[in-house]
Amino acid sequence: GDSVTQMEGPVTLSEEAFLTINCTYTATGYPSLFWYVQYPGEGLQLLLKATKADDKGSNKGFEATYRKETTSFHLEKGSVQVSDSAVYFCALRTSGAGSYQLTFGKGTKLSVIP
């Protein structure tokens, strides 16, 4: 079945440090890939997405590129801020009729310290 593996946390970085959170997937067909973020006390929010190979999703300074050859969708940000502290989830949605569920990784907790 479909699965998502993302790096274990927690990750602690100093403000303005470079962030990478690794995500790899296993899926049949050609999935769409997503990063969701969950800020403390809030619901899941879509951060960015990519729907086909080599697409780059970007939002709020975060980027991730859909790499079909390595089945990866790593999240990066050049300079993190304290406000980026949250739990980040990588997810996929497989293509095909009637298949709309999201499959999530376990999440990576990021803490950014001043």
Added chain:
Amino acid sequence: DTGVSQDPRHKITKRGQNVTFRCDPISEHNRLYWYRQTLGQGPEFLTYFQNEAQLEKSRLLSDRFSAERPKGSFSTLEIQRTEQGDSAMYLCASSKLGTGDDEQYFGPGTRLTVT
């Protein structure tokens, strides 16, 4: 849009009791999803509706779980004879068919604790 809302936000119940949660999706969103999230894990899909029709159910949805969306608007998720293993955050999401995007918008969740 006011966003997806869920009620209650927290529920504590004793083992063996029945509980019901409600989800109000974003208006005009015709798809509605339920997920379950346990501590330290990502959300796991339970079921989804398109309008009032329940089109997909996960193997995680045992016979004690039932979901409805009677008029294609709000949805309820009922758990009968709760067990301690049912303790989790129950998330609802909605999306709109036909936008080409189908982004799922999540509610804040209902945290269930079974004692």
